[in-house]
Structure formats: C-alpha cells, structure tokens
Amino acid sequence: MTATPSPAGTAEPAGSTPPDSAGWRRLNPRMLLLYPVQELPRALPALFGLLIAGSSRGNGQAWSFVGVAIVVGLGVMRWLTTSYRITPDQVQVRRGLLRRQVLTVPRDRVRTVDVTAHVLHRLLGLARVNVGTGQSDRERESGIRLDGLSAEQADGLREELLHRRARPGRPATDRTAAAPAGAATATVPAPAAVVERELARLDPAWIRFGPFTLSGLVTLGLLAGFLSQLVDEAHLDPSRFGLVRTVVDQLAAAGLWLAILEVVAAAVLVVAVASTFGYVLAFWGFRLVRHSGGTLQVTRGLVTMRATTIEERRLRGVEVSEPLLLRAVGGARCIAIATGLRVGRGAERGGTMLLPSAPRAEAQRVAAAVLGRREPVIVPLRAHGPVARRRRYTRALPICALLAAAAAALWWWAGLPAWVVVASLALPPLGVLAAADRYRNLGHEVLDRDLVSAWGSLVRRRNVLARDGIIGWNLRQSFFQRRAGVVTLTATTAAGRQSYRVQDVTAAEAVRVAGEALPGLLTPFLAEPAGERPVRKAPIRGER
C-alpha cells in the first residue's frame, strides 16, 4: 500500500475521471505530467535527430520546441487513448490509437495485484497497478498494467479485485495501525470489512545483515563495467587523475601481498556498503500483513514503493533459505511458495519474498505465522543415510581432483603460474568441507499437512510444501544411484520452483514418503505381496 499522502486525499478519489456510460474510466490526469518524462527514453533518438537538424540549420530553439511538443503530445495521446473498466466479471483495458486493443482478464483469473510507485509517482500521489493472472511464464503478456491511478484508487482496486470474495458482515474490530500516513482506504467502498494483522515489520537492527546479502556485488560489477566503458569510450587516461595515480603509486610501493590485501579489503568494503545500501533501498518500511480477505500483503521500498499481494488460497508452502554468508551470521530469509508466482532471481526474489534477510528465528517465526503451523519449520528432519553421505563425497571430490590436475597440467605444459597449482591443492579440503555440510543439511520429513525437505550448502534451504499442493512424483535414478540402491524423489507442483527434491533416499524410504504424502496414489503400483514374485525384474531397482 502506498504510504504517499495524496496532495488531495479527499473523499472522492482526487481527479479521477467519471466513468462514461459503458463504465470506461481514464487513468489519473496527473499522469499527464508523468508521461512526458516516461516517454523521454523512447523519444530520445527522435529528439537527438531533431537537435542535430536544428543546430545544423541554425534555428535550434524552434526545433527543440517541436521535440518537446511531440513528447508531450505522445503523453496526451496515451492518456486519451487508454481507458479501463471493471465489470462484475472482468477487468478490461482499452488502448492504442491506430491499433485499438482491448485486454480482458476475467476477474476469477486474477491472482496478484501489485502496486508500485516510483519516485515521480510518489511525488504526484500516483501508483501503477499490475494485475497478474498467474501465467508466470508469460507475465509480460498476460497481465494488465494500469500506469497511473491515484494511490487510493490503486488500493481500492486491489481491495476490490482480491477481497471481493470476503464474507460480508464481519465486524472490523482490530483494524491494526491504519497504514502509515493514512493511505485513504476509507474512501473505497470496501466490499467487506477488512481486518488486517501485521505478521512482520522491518526492524532497523536487521540492516546489519545487509552487508552479507552480497547484492552489492552486482552494483560493484555494474560500476566497474560503467567505469571501464567510460575510460574506453572517452579515451581517458586514468593515470592523468591525481587520485588514481596516488593509489597506483601507493600500491606499487606496497609490495605484492600488501597490494593484494589492500585491493581485496577495498573491494569487500565497497561490496558491503553497496549491499547495505541496496538492502535499505529495497526493504525500508517492509511490512507483511495478513488480510482477513484471504491475502498476504508485502509492502516495502525506500524510494520505489512496492505492494505485492499473494492470495492465501494460492499459497502452497514457504521456503526458508540461508545463503552461506548470511548463515554464518545467523540470518535467513523467507520466501512464499505459491502458484502463479515464479521464484525470482537475486535477493529480491520477485514478488515472492516474505521476509528479507533477518535473524533466523525471525524468519522461522514468519514462516510459521504464514503457514499457520510451526512444526514444519522447526521439526528435526530425517537424515538420508550413509549412501547419501557417501554420494556427497564421491560427487565433490572427483571434481576437485580434476580441477587440481588440470591446473597442474596447465602449469607443466602452458606455463600457468605455480601459485595457481598450489592454490588448487586447497580445493580437495574445501570439497570435503562442502560435502560434509551438504550431507548435514540434507533432510526430509512428512508431516500432517506438509512435505518438508532441506538441502544445499552454498544456499541452505528448507522447503515446506503443502501435501495438497503436490501434483505428482518423479523418481529418478542415475546409473550410479541404481547401483547404490537410492532414488531422488521429486514432488512436482504448480507452485514456486515447480519441483522439490528429496535427494538420495533409499527406494523404500522414497515409497514411504510418497505414499504418506499422497495416500493411495502409489498403492496400485506397489509390488504384489511376498511369495508372488514379479514376473520380470524391475529394471529401475538396484538389483545387483
């Protein structure tokens, strides 16, 4: 929910145009101020051309006026030609001047309603609404985007689309902490009294986890790329700058090891600062709220404000993940597993993030609160047994040995520096550590309502998948797994990663897990009781 106090936050949504006879509404007229700015990047080549044409003919001013007029005109056209309406059955957007286009989304297909407000939006009290249908593969095409509603209209729209099914007549008792700065939800004819309960809120102390999220690495990379391109394109000689020269001279004087140390320390510092900055930027004001209408709502962002809504009937579980660095300082994050939401990339994890990097206990608390049951989040899991342990080592060590051998070969034949070979000798011990950690983190359990599986070392995850969200089973055996008599059991689902694995369990345990999680499905395919041998040998079983 956007916390922007609208300049004219009065009873009737400010400046909203009245619907015409067929119910079509225009977007907020204040967008007319925003469109020229938004159109600018697209119009840039044209403007550039105009500028060149103008300056070559000597009447640059006239030409630049034409340019501005075109950009403003495009904005006005876009506003005039775009309209939307919400009928009892569907949401429709009409747009385009020459190619009229009507996008229709049936209301019962609406899965997510996200409200985003960038800086300029917030200055004008506006917000952008994305109505998603959960076709996660084609999110660009299947959703509807309304760029430019007033903040309160946006909130109202979300209420209407997502909480319409709420039962009327429930008293609004504990309406907790009216949204910050009083976003005017009261102006909306809410279909039912909405009770919201806050599940989590950013504690400024969590910012200490910022440096360990490594989101700053991306920033550093972008910065380095940008600088090198600048130096390249502008034919700048870095050594002409006093500061650069001082640094280079100092490094040269410091000796190799000290120089390496200094560079590494500087890089670590920059990444840590950038990561912290990114954390604050993305998650300031983070709140996770449960609405009585059956949705979870995540609000966050310092500059760009995002409000993401997840329908609870789409929720199929949660994932608590701990990247190695974060795990070292006792932090974790929490992610929703829901249908129609794809697990995103990077720290933000798209719309599925339930809790940013925070203390592990807090992540577990939020996961439990979202699920409504604590057991799956904290229950000790079943270990996968000696074969799984052995396989962690037999998979890690050959790779390490191979890399070390390759380094040695390159040193012998291709003159690779000797220190690389020495460094590669550190790989096998690291491999052993990783394998041990990977085995330690492996675990699974079937509970009353959930299948819990845990795995991973670089990022340790615990996935809690609701049993009724499981669609089917894949039992995979590589040649070596077959010889060792173990199976990788995969639960397929329409939510999150689409498949959740239980790695390297014995065939009997896989059958037990699958049978308990989805009772009855496997029963017709189980081998006949003892005494009645199967006619043929089972090719998938380890039989040697």
Added chain:
Amino acid sequence: VDGRTVPDSEASGAALRGGTAPELRPPRYRVSTKAIWYWTARASFGWLVLLVGQVIWLVAAHDGQAWHGIVLAITAVLALAHLIVMPRWRYRVHRWEATPEAMYTQSGWFNQERRIAPISRIQTVDSERGPLEQVFGLSNVTVTTASAAGPLRINGLDRDTAQRLLDDLTVAAQAMRGDAT
C-alpha cells in the same frame, strides 16, 4: 545446536533388511517392439553426421596421418555399441500404465525415471507423430500437469494403442473438475 537432522536408524535399517517395505513395481505395459528400430534410426542420424564429417576430413586432408583413421574407427565402434545397446536397453526400461486414478510411466536407459501423476491433475493430453515415427507407424503420448516439472511422456507406442490411451485419458480428465493446481 542445529537440530536440522537427526539420524534415523529405522529408515536406513529398513533398506538394509530389504523386502519388508513395499516396493514400487514397474508399470505394466511395454511399448511397441518397433520402438527399438525407431530409437536406432533416431540415434543413427547423429552418428551419421559425425562419421560423414570425419570421412570428409580424412579424404580432404589426405596427409596420410594414421590418427585420422584411428579416430574414425573409434567413432564407428562407439556408434555401433551405442546403436546396439541403447535401443534394446531402452525397450527393457520404457513402460507405462494408466489406471482410472493415475498415470505411471518409466523411461530412460542409463539414467532412469519413473513418473506418477493422478488423473485428476492432468491438464492436457497430446499425441504427436514426427516423420520418423510415421515411418515406423509409431506415436507418442504426452500428459502434462500444472507443474512445469512433470510432463509424462510415452514414446514408441503403436498407433492404435496411442489413440486408445488418448481417448481414455481425455475422457477421464474431462470427468474431473477444478483447475488442477
């Protein structure tokens, strides 16, 4: 204390004893024997490209170096081994079964996979006949669910069986309601 995993002697013990726990049997029906020749033909295309390329190289280079010939010979032996072993192994593995409640397939050869999906979760049922499959009079059936991870695919069915299975599954899937997620 971490408390994430506890050793479970029962689970590993059951595996060691063996036999007491129920085991998954393979699906009941094999695919058509013609599939062996279909798989052979399909795999031979790749090998053929590789071999022809090498022959051209051998002829074009004609610098009389022995190792060109040796590489060619090794490739030929590998191709022959693959073309003899793989299709027969595959035929032994590839199986399928459909009950009113569930679909069950087994596929692969070196690495093998079994897939089980309830009929109630089926979203689409497709059948496809590529040019090569038409030559051998074969067909395949693909059953997809709402999960991107779990399409069940049966290769190498003969046409009649595929058509019958397709009809049965379509009827069964239509009888189910809900959006199968």
